[in-house]
Amino acid sequence: SCLNLENNFDDIKHTTLSERGALREALRCLKCADAPCQKSCPTNLDIKSFITSISNKNYYGAAKAILSDNPLGLTCGMVCPTSDLCVGGCNLYASEEGPINIGGLQQFATEVFSKMGIPQIRNPELPPAHEMPESFHTRIALIGCGPASISCASFLARLGYDNITIFEKQKYIGGLSTAEIPQFRLPYEVVQFEIDLMMDLGVKVVLEKGLGQNGMTLTSLKKEGFQVVFVGIGLPQANRDKIFEGLTTEQGFYTSKDFLPLVAKASKIGMCNCRSQLPKLHGNVIVLGAGDTAFDCATSALRCGARRVFVVFRKGFTNIRAVPEEMEVAKEEKCEFLPFLFPHEVIKKDGRVVGLRFCRTEQQDDGTWVVDEEQIVHLKADFIISAFGSMLNDPEVKKALEPVKLNGWGTPEVNSETMQTSEPWVFAGGDIAGLANTTVESVNDGKQASWHIHKYIQSLHGNTVRSTPKLPLFHCAIDTVDISVEMCGIKFPNPFGLASAPPTTSAAMIRRAFEQGWGFALTKTFGLDK
Amino acid sequence: DLVTNVSPRIVRGTTSGHVFGPGQGSFLNIELISEKTAAYWCKSVAELKAEFPQNIIISSIMCGYNQADWTELAKMAEDSKADALELNLSCPHGMGERGMGLACGQDPELVRNICRWVRKATTIPFFAKLTPNVTNIVDIATAAYEGGADGVTATNTVSGLMALKADATPWPGIGRGARTTYGGVSGNAIRPIALRAVSAIAKALPGFPILATGGIDSAESGLQFLHAGASVLQVCSAVQNQDFTVIEDYCLGLKALLYLKSIEELHDWDGQSPPTIRHQKGKPVPRVEELVGKKWSEDTGKRFPLSLHPDERRHKKRCVVLANTVFLSLPNKSKFT
Numbered sequence: 001s002c003l004n005l006e007n008n009f010d011d012i013k014h015t016t017l018s019e020r021g022a023l024r025e026a027l028r029c030l031k032c033a034d035a036p037c038q039k040s041c042p043t044n045l046d047i048k049s050f051i052t053s054i055s056n057k058n059y060y061g062a063a064k065a066i067l068s069d070n071p072l073g074l075t076c077g078m079v080c081p082t083s084d085l086c087v088g089g090c091n092l093y094a095s096e097e098g099p100i101n102i103g104g105l106q107q108f109a110t111e112v113f114s115k116m117g118i119p120q121i122r123n124p125e126l127p128p129a130h131e132m133p134e135s136f137h138t139r140i141a142l143i144g145c146g147p148a149s150i151s152c153a154s155f156l157a158r159l160g161y162d163n164i165t166i167f168e169k170q171k172y173i174g175g176l177s178t179a180e181i182p183q184f185r186l187p188y189e190v191v192q193f194e195i196d197l198m199m200d201l202g203v204k205v206v207l208e209k210g211l212g213q214n215g216m217t218l219t220s221l222k223k224e225g226f227q228v229v230f231v232g233i234g235l236p237q238a239n240r241d242k243i244f245e246g247l248t249t250e251q252g253f254y255t256s257k258d259f260l261p262l263v264a265k266a267s268k269i270g271m272c273n274c275r276s277q278l279p280k281l282h283g284n285v286i287v288l289g290a291g292d293t294a295f296d297c298a299t300s301a302l303r304c305g306a307r308r309v310f311v312v313f314r315k316g317f318t319n320i321r322a323v324p325e326e327m328e329v330a331k332e333e334k335c336e337f338l339p340f341l342f343p344h345e346v347i348k349k350d351g352r353v354v355g356l357r358f359c360r361t362e363q364q365d366d367g368t369w370v371v372d373e374e375q376i377v378h379l380k381a382d383f384i385i386s387a388f389g390s391m392l393n394d395p396e397v398k399k400a401l402e403p404v405k406l407n408g409w410g411t412p413e414v415n416s417e418t419m420q421t422s423e424p425w426v427f428a429g430g431d432i433a434g435l436a437n438t439t440v441e442s443v444n445d446g447k448q449a450s451w452h453i454h455k456y457i458q459s460l461h462g463n464t465v466r467s468t469p470k471l472p473l474f475h476c477a478i479d480t481v482d483i484s485v486e487m488c489g490i491k492f493p494n495p496f497g498l499a500s501a502p503p504t505t506s507a508a509m510i511r512r513a514f515e516q517g518w519g520f521a522l523t524k525t526f527g528l529d530k
Numbered sequence: 531d532l533v534t535n536v537s538p539r540i541v542r543g544t545t546s547g548h549v550f551g552p553g554q555g556s557f558l559n560i561e562l563i564s565e566k567t568a569a570y571w572c573k574s575v576a577e578l579k580a581e582f583p584q585n586i587i588i589s590s591i592m593c594g595y596n597q598a599d600w601t602e603l604a605k606m607a608e609d610s611k612a613d614a615l616e617l618n619l620s621c622p623h624g625m626g627e628r629g630m631g632l633a634c635g636q637d638p639e640l641v642r643n644i645c646r647w648v649r650k651a652t653t654i655p656f657f658a659k660l661t662p663n664v665t666n667i668v669d670i671a672t673a674a675y676e677g678g679a680d681g682v683t684a685t686n687t688v689s690g691l692m693a694l695k696a697d698a699t700p701w702p703g704i705g706r707g708a709r710t711t712y713g714g715v716s717g718n719a720i721r722p723i724a725l726r727a728v729s730a731i732a733k734a735l736p737g738f739p740i741l742a743t744g745g746i747d748s749a750e751s752g753l754q755f756l757h758a759g760a761s762v763l764q765v766c767s768a769v770q771n772q773d774f775t776v777i778e779d780y781c782l783g784l785k786a787l788l789y790l791k792s793i794e795e796l797h798d799w800d801g802q803s804p805p806t807i808r809h810q811k812g813k814p815v816p817r818v819e820e821l822v823g824k825k826w827s828e829d830t831g832k833r834f835p836l837s838l839h840p841d842e843r844r845h846k847k848r849c850v851v852l853a854n855t856v857f858l859s860l861p862n863k864s865k866f867t
Contacts, residue, residue, distance in 0.1 A: 010812060056749065058748065059802045478785050483784050487761040488739055490586055510574075512774055516777050520588065525563040526567070526592075528593060
């Protein structure tokens with residue numbers, strides 16, 4: 001690459017906005033009546049409302065709207081594949097200026113709020129903790145401190161549950177957000193900020209405790225007194241192709257699950273106290289795969305000293321799984337792409353990787369893919385990084401999950417509506433539940449599960465909950481400020497009112513306004529019947 | 531005095547360039563007073579007050595220059611249980627021709643007398659809505675004060691002609707003859723005029739309550755009027771641009787602005803906007819004075835005035851600030867707030 005990126009972990013996102021950029025972008029939004037952006041958000045964010053708040057320079061209002069529906073609003077603003085979701089549906093796609101940069105706006109508003117340094121507070125409408133019914137002191141355990149668990153714990157804490165513990169097997173928190181998404185896309189302080197907000201509500205996080213380690217299993221948790229468990233452990237093992245069997249990192253072979261955490265530990269300040277170094281790469285690096293993770297590996301490899309990075313994948317350019325944002329970044333940093341190649345054999349010399357032999361693939365007319373072993377490509381490489389996806393195949397973890405029923409892929413069978421497994425007291429969400437593929441979908445899994453966990457716990461105590469789910473909003477000290485005003489002996493609930501003008505043409509309109517929260521209203525001017 | 535409105539009567543303003551869609555910078559309207567009768571409004575006010583006892587309803591009334599009329603209408607409005615009255619002395623179009631609205635509101639003598647009549651007729655508070663279409667609005671405000679008004683609303687719309695098409699027909703043009711009249715410009719475009727009016731009145735009559743209106747479209751712009759001396763804020767064009775749901779944004783925004791004033795560490799913020807640090811090509815460029823005596827950051831090995839040092843991030847103790855307490859610290863002390 002032309003630009004030397006070694007050890008350079010500055011932000012590379014195109015969506016990052018400055019204040020003026022954000023205000024200009026927010027002004028462009030049409031505030032569509034039936035907004036497609038809101039429909040496509042997995043966490044149902046009220047996008048119109050937070051963009052309106054940003055255009056009114058009310059960044060806290062925007063942050064509150066975001067964090068109420070998505071406790072990991074800042075992370076999602078930075079890493080969401082928006083071109084697939086909200087931005088992809090934006091009606092302004094057809095205009096010259098293009099769709100609204102919703103991810104950038106979300107990142108901007110929550111980032112400004114994070115700079116204010118204001119903690120989250122318990123829902124002020126709830127009675128004090130000691131007056132809460134017994135059911136809200138139920139011991140709840142969540143396993144894995146990743147997006148799904150953080151979201152589930154946040155919502156449960158907002159509902160009023162005060163005995164929530166998250167168990168994380170690593171020494172660091174945040175799951176994939178910390179371990180695999182690189183610093184130049186998602187800085188560690190963002191993850192820290194969101195987890196701080198969750199801990200403000202009383203959620204406890206216990207490190208270095210995982211399923212299958214030191215005898216911790218679902219049954220042992222139940223014996224300890226946890227009545228509900230949420231499994232959010234993700235898919236911790238890499239999907240290794242059999243041709244790589246036995247290869248180690250010293251020989252020059254990494255899986256994405258080996259490589260990215262090493263990069264993270266060296267580049268993310270505050271993640272862990274180890275003073276580790278970046279993996280030292282040099283020469284040609286081949287990255288196998290074409291998902292988002294593969295492109296993260298490719299861009300990270302450049303920062304570890306690679307001279308050339310080749311991203312090699314089985315299918316064609318038109319079948320790349322990763323979103324355009326990821327691929328564009330890799331292309332700009334001068335990574336090269338080689339399609340239609342299927343890895344066949346690793347070539348070693350003196351016990352070290354020196355190359356890889358590939359066979360050409362081809363798609364038949366009926367859509368099936370075949371590997372042609374007569375067309376061979378031999379590439380020299382100093383390092384190989386494989387990013388073929390992840391799975392769960394640790395037998396200890398699988399044993400610890402008993403008696404939950406596992407499906408053909410070895411992951412729990414989950415009810416897609418209630419997020420419950422075959423055991424009614426065990427819920428699952430995120431990558432492990434098999435429904436989510438991205439951070440934002442995992443957050444929604446946690447949100448969905450939190451309501452059903454609430455319903456289940458209340459049912460244990462003989463209570464029913466409302467039929468339509470309703471989760472509490474994000475609250476902080478700002479919401480407790482009293483803005484009532486007294487003038488001429490009249491007490492106004494807030495100083496905003498409707499002027500004597502078209503919005504108050506009829507009494508019905510004034511009624512609707514009061515229902516929305518306006519403090520006062522003027523009637524439209526009337527006179528005598530002359 | 532019964533009126534009939536024409537259509538189209540509210541048009542998009544041309545002040546913000548060729549921007550179409552929500553977020554219009556101004557509007558022009560040639561709408562007259564309500565087409566509904568006083569009986570309808572008095573009954574509605576009574577019903578609304580019963581349904582929303584916490585909310586405040588102010589009845590807006592207008593008559594010709596006639597004591598009997600003003601007395602009768604003021605008493606009728608008071609009996610309907612309105613919390614206060616607003617005297618429309620400033621409608622800039624349609625009524626001036628009949629000797630009402632603007633015709634009354636431009637002459638201090640007329641304003642003083644009308645206020646005296648209403649003061650005699652009613653015991654509830656009443657405010658005079660002033661027009662900006664005068665040379666010196668402070669004279670009119672003083673006249674209202676001398677007449678016994680409990681406060682003023684500053685200001686109504688600014689008289690204007692929005693646009694003429696290439697063939698000299700006006701915008702808005704009514705009917706086949708494309709007829710028009712000078713209308714009232716409202717919205718963000720008139721905020722400087724309204725802000726000046728509020729500020730001048732508050733300076734000349736310290737403590738006299740002012741209801742501000744004219745281009746309030748956010749908590750941030752509302753705060754400007756509160757700083758200038760107003761007590762409450764009236765909104766119209768911003769609701770025309772969007773809908774009634776904007777109130778949630780305004781209230782939260784105002785709460786945030788007040789709360790942030792109480793945080794010592796954020797003193798260099800402009801409302802909710804963080805300061806722009808000196809930077810070049812995305813990296814901060816600190817001055818030597820800022821580095822002297824600063825903590826050496828062991829993690830990065832760099833000396834930075836870190837704006838977000840982990841230890842300073844969590845501000846656990848905060849005092850709850852009441853709106854009243856903050857405003858007492860403003861220069862324009864009012865015994866009414």
